Amino acid sequence: ETGVTQTPRHLVMGMTNKKSLKCEQHLGHNAMYWYKQSAKKPLELMFVYNFKEQTENNSVPSRFSPECPNSSHLFLHLHTLQPEDSALYLCASSQDEGTPTYEQYFGPGTRLTVT
Amino acid sequence: GQNIDQPTEMTATEGAIVQINCTYQTSGFNGLFWYQQHAGEAPTFLSYNVLDGLEEKGRFSSFLSRSKGYSYLLLKELQMKDSASYLCAAMDSNYQLIWGAGTKLIIKP
Numbered sequence: 001e002t003g004v005t006q007t008p009r010h011l012v013m014g015m016t017n018k019k020s021l022k023c024e025q026h027l028g029h030n031a032m033y034w035y036k037q038s039a040k041k042p043l044e045l046m047f048v049y050n051f052k053e054q055t056e057n058n059s060v061p062s063r064f065s066p067e068c069p070n071s072s073h074l075f076l077h078l079h080t081l082q083p084e085d086s087a088l089y090l091c092a093s094s095q096d097e098g099t100p101t102y103e104q105y106f107g108p109g110t111r112l113t114v115t
Numbered sequence: 116g117q118n119i120d121q122p123t124e125m126t127a128t129e130g131a132i133v134q135i136n137c138t139y140q141t142s143g144f145n146g147l148f149w150y151q152q153h154a155g156e157a158p159t160f161l162s163y164n165v166l167d168g169l170e171e172k173g174r175f176s177s178f179l180s181r182s183k184g185y186s187y188l189l190l191k192e193l194q195m196k197d198s199a200s201y202l203c204a205a206m207d208s209n210y211q212l213i214w215g216a217g218t219k220l221i222i223k224p
Binding site (some may be wrong): 004040041042043044045056090103104105106107108109 | 156163215216217
């Protein structure tokens with residue numbers, strides 16, 4: 001596997017369920033990101049991890065809980081979501097955080113539908 | 116506040132040239148990125164500008180004017196595979212990317 005992978009690619013869950021999204025990067029990068037992408041809206045940065053330490057949490061509701069056990073893996077734990085949380089959730093990685101010349105590499109995303 | 120503006124949708128003809136504009140307002144500035152995103156796929160990096168001027172990369176070029184808070188992406192010799200959304204993102208003084216909503220480019224034969 002190369003690049004950034006995400007599983008599952010599609011997820012349908014009820015508002016009372018608990019599920020987790022997984023991201024893995026095979027690029028040797030030190031920074032990983034979770035984004036939310038809704039139709040016709042800008043990408044919303046949710047969380048940033050740099051060297052496994054969380055450096056950003058952009059006022060994300062507590063029903064989203066990130067976990068970064070090592071520099072290659074990132075999880076997003078979901079519980080008691082709302083229908084408005086339905087969106088494409090993208091994971092990205094970069095060589096480092098806060099270094100402008102290093103572009104972010106994105107995974108294909110998880111299409112989440114909350115019913 | 117911080118803001119990125121780009122057109123929602125554009126249409127162009129195969130073989131032609133199209134320019135996608137982006138204006139930005141950020142707290143500080145550390146460069147301007149363009150990404151391409153095909154439907155159902157991951158965004159992929161196209162270009163990065165931090166100095167004024169035009170950067171050319173094959174059929175794609177990107178321009179930046181820091182004084183005007185303005186950038187554009189120029190696509191030449193359009194091909195059907197260029198149909199995609201093009202995302203503009205400016206990096207602020209905290210090295211955070213501020214994203215536009217994307218421009219959906221439709222290429223017609």
